[in-house]
Amino acid sequence: QVQLQQWGAGLLKPSETLSLICAVYGGSFSDHYWTWIRQPPGKGPEWIGEVNHSGATYYYNPSLKSRVTISVDTSKNQFSLKMTSVTAADTAVYYCTSRPGISSPSDSWGQGTLVTVSS
């Protein structure tokens, strides 16, 4: 299993852009799918989207697709999440995760980043 460490701004104002980065350690960047999942306070997780190791294949939650971009930087073994036009409804703990294969579940998770959207 790889190790994931994530970071990014934790406090945003409405209409700003959320930006998070996840660094991958201790394993191959190839053959993995890199995902982002969020969890609003007191609620269940919600899948945001995922990208393959090359960035050529990506999938997004239809409810968020218009505002989300997930990309990879293979030179740094990192992947990132950008979400535009945030509102209070986007307040959540955001997790990066890895799936080691096309049919595999998320078996490694980052530590989570609480992102609060407030004016």
Next chain:
Amino acid sequence: EIVLTQSPATLALSPGDTATLSCRASQSVSGYLTWYQQKPGQAPRLLIYDASSRATGIPARFSGSGSGTDFTLTISSLEPEDFAVYYCQLRTNWPRMYTFGQGTKLEIK
């Protein structure tokens, strides 16, 4: 859109008991059903994938079963560290989507 309904919302049991957690899909699905355990302040932890396969390092007291619309996570001989929230998750391929249930909180009686 497929909806996953977990029951019960809360389950109160004692150490040594057997826990049976249910996850029901709104329509028949393939076996890409995953179970996660989450403790307060922690990221979810992978327990079961493909409905019945235990993840690496997961004790044998955790088992998954089911197909179609009804899936079950069984935890036998509950240990104190098993009290947590459990989520089921479904992957669909067309379109690619991952859906979580609302969770079952397993608490000490």
